[in-house]
Amino acid sequence: MTWFKKRPFLWFILPGFLLYSLFSVYPIFSAFQISLNQWDGIGAKTFVGLDNYGELFGNKELFSQLTGAFRNSVVLFLLNAFAVLPAQLYMAYLLYSGIRGHRFFQAMIFSPQFIATPVIVFMGTLIFDGNIGVFNKLLEAVGLGEWTRPWIGLPELGIFIVWIMVAWSGIGVGMIFFLGAMKMISSEVMEAALLEGASYWRRFFSIVLPQIKTTVLNMLILTYIFAMTMFDFSFILGGVSGGINRSVDVMALFFYRIAFGDNSAVGGTMNVNAMGMGTTIACVMFAVIFIVAVVQVILTYRRTED
Amino acid sequence: MNNLRPTRTYVSSAILWLYSSFTLFVLGYMTYQSFRSKKELLSNTFGWPDVFGFANLKKLFAEADFLRYLFNSAWILIATLAAIIMLSSMVAYGIGKYRFRLKGAVLIYFLIGLMFPVQLGIVPIFLLIRDMGLLNSQWGVALVLASGLSMPVFLLTTFFEKLPNDLYESAKIDGAGEWTTFIRVMFPLASPVIFSICIIMSVQIWNQFFVPLIMLQSEDNKTIPLMIMKFTNNLMYNIDLAMVGSVMATVPILILFFLFSGKVLEGVASGGVKG
Numbered sequence: 116m117t118w119f120k121k122r123p124f125l126w127f128i129l130p131g132f133l134l135y136s137l138f139s140v141y142p143i144f145s146a147f148q149i150s151l152n153q154w155d156g157i158g159a160k161t162f163v164g165l166d167n168y169g170e171l172f173g174n175k176e177l178f179s180q181l182t183g184a185f186r187n188s189v190v191l192f193l194l195n196a197f198a199v200l201p202a203q204l205y206m207a208y209l210l211y212s213g214i215r216g217h218r219f220f221q222a223m224i225f226s227p228q229f230i231a232t233p234v235i236v237f238m239g240t241l242i243f244d245g246n247i248g249v250f251n252k253l254l255e256a257v258g259l260g261e262w263t264r265p266w267i268g269l270p271e272l273g274i275f276i277v278w279i280m281v282a283w284s285g286i287g288v289g290m291i292f293f294l295g296a297m298k299m300i301s302s303e304v305m306e307a308a309l310l311e312g313a314s315y316w317r318r319f320f321s322i323v324l325p326q327i328k329t330t331v332l333n334m335l336i337l338t339y340i341f342a343m344t345m346f347d348f349s350f351i352l353g354g355v356s357g358g359i360n361r362s363v364d365v366m367a368l369f370f371y372r373i374a375f376g377d378n379s380a381v382g383g384t385m386n387v388n389a390m391g392m393g394t395t396i397a398c399v400m401f402a403v404i405f406i407v408a409v410v411q412v413i414l415t416y417r418r419t420e421d
Numbered sequence: 422m423n424n425l426r427p428t429r430t431y432v433s434s435a436i437l438w439l440y441s442s443f444t445l446f447v448l449g450y451m452t453y454q455s456f457r458s459k460k461e462l463l464s465n466t467f468g469w470p471d472v473f474g475f476a477n478l479k480k481l482f483a484e485a486d487f488l489r490y491l492f493n494s495a496w497i498l499i500a501t502l503a504a505i506i507m508l509s510s511m512v513a514y515g516i517g518k519y520r521f522r523l524k525g526a527v528l529i530y531f532l533i534g535l536m537f538p539v540q541l542g543i544v545p546i547f548l549l550i551r552d553m554g555l556l557n558s559q560w561g562v563a564l565v566l567a568s569g570l571s572m573p574v575f576l577l578t579t580f581f582e583k584l585p586n587d588l589y590e591s592a593k594i595d596g597a598g599e600w601t602t603f604i605r606v607m608f609p610l611a612s613p614v615i616f617s618i619c620i621i622m623s624v625q626i627w628n629q630f631f632v633p634l635i636m637l638q639s640e641d642n643k644t645i646p647l648m649i650m651k652f653t654n655n656l657m658y659n660i661d662l663a664m665v666g667s668v669m670a671t672v673p674i675l676i677l678f679f680l681f682s683g684k685v686l687e688g689v690a691s692g693g694v695k696g
Contacts, residue, residue: 131570
């Protein structure tokens with residue numbers, strides 16, 4: 116008891132520590148352990164070693180679903196990294212430079228963040244709908260009537276439609292992070308650059324961007340994690356199967372389909388091994404995230420050491 | 422910072438205007454359409470409603486049992502938020518104000534959660550909750566969501582570390598114990614940070630889709646996002662309910678956001694700086 120008395124901080128940390136360990140940290144290890152078993156979640160577990168991994172990569176159907184989902188996740192990440200991220204930086208810089216009405220713009224750009232995903236997907240389907248969609252009406256109005264089509268129903272557009280929704284709703288978060296980082300830059304540096312006659316964009320590339328490099332790298336890794344674990348947009352838009360030809364399938368949806376399948380308690384298209392194969396996919400997802408994250412942390416760390 | 426303005430303001434503000442007006446359009450479109458009947462919605466994109474009324478809203482309450490979903494969502498929100506605020510401020514205070522050997526390691530332990538999204542561990546979490554007999558209950562969802570302590574712990578630890586030690590010591594001299602100091606002195610001091618955490622987490626919990634989807638199977642226990650998904654699954658039949666449900670799920674939160682937008686954005690940004 117005296118040992119505890121001498122360490123009062125333990126009483127503060129322990130409750131949160133226990134809950135966090137039980138529901139956030141332990142599941143990651145437990146998932147790896149389950150992935151070594153053939154298990155439907157209710158009956159007896161059979162230890163099969165790495166067989167689930169072998170099957171995931173060896174079974175033709177599973178492997179093609181895996182690669183399809185992975186490709187879509189990567190497309191989502193690349194689009195976010197090369198289109199959304201620069202847009203976020205640009206918008207943040209505009210707001211940082213105190214453009215007229217920046218408070219209003221800031222709130223407007225951030226507010227889609229507060230809309231629940233089902234609502235966003237619902238509005239998206241309404242806007243891109245073939246019959247009553249606003250987008251088609253707009254095309255007709257500007258004289259591009261022959262371009263109208265049922266956008267949501269085109270498999271080759273699937274992941275891009277998902278991306279448009281993701282981008283619209285998510286652009287504000289990164290922008291706010293960048294804005295916060297930009298506000299930390301000392302005003303002396305900026306003023307000095309101004310006196311030296313550095314142009315608007317020169318100041319952006321020579322001062323602002325190098326100063327917020329860490330935030331940009333952090334945002335990049337968050338974007339990556341998001342793309343690899345994005346679930347709700349694809350699920351609501353395409354259902355468990357991932358849409359027509361699995362066109363909106365992503366890693367997390369593939370995982371959900373195998374582990375929980377048709378939304379029953381312990382369902383799944385591969386019922387006999389729902390939990391085993393499900394957690395196997397989760398572990399592959401985790402590895403895919405973890406490796407990239409570690410590489411990124413090492414790179415960032417080394418850069419700040421210099 | 423007026424002197425930092427871009428040279429070609431028109432082009433830049435045009436881009437911001439474009440984005441903002443699109444957002445405004447979506448919100449306005451949604452609100453407007455929620456007044457129109459199913460027939461009108463399906464036949465004509467634009468156009469005036471025959472009768473401008475609250476028929477859809479009434480239907481949402483009467484037929485779709487909106488109050489139940491609202492109650493379920495509110496239940497989860499309040500329980501989760503209370504737990505998160507209590508636990509994370511205690512943890513952050515323990516890490517931020519006391520000196521001990523494994524301090525850095527404990528903080529990192531709490532921060533690695535930022536790298537493990539709940540999706541990755543959901544199967545073991547599901548099994549755990551099932552074995553505890555909490556499947557299909559609001560308790561299970563609240564427990565899982567309340568364990569997401571990483572972000573609040575991070576924000577609050579940064580705050581407590583920056584707090585001058587004098588306050589802590591003078592409370593000690595006045596004879597306050599560890600807990601009294603925490604509850605009477607430190608917790609109130611942290612209230613601005615706690616406030617912004619409250620808002621950020623509220624939105625996250627309120628709009629949470631994945632965990633309730635997996636944990637809540639009976640219609641009686643489902644939350645508002647799941648309700649909207651149920652309507653949109655059978656869109657041609659339920660488009661009026663989906664519309665008015667979407668408005669009811671979105672507009673109250675947006676009003677709150679615009680009331681507190683300064684505070685919210687400040688809170689989010691402060692988390693991103695050190696990130």
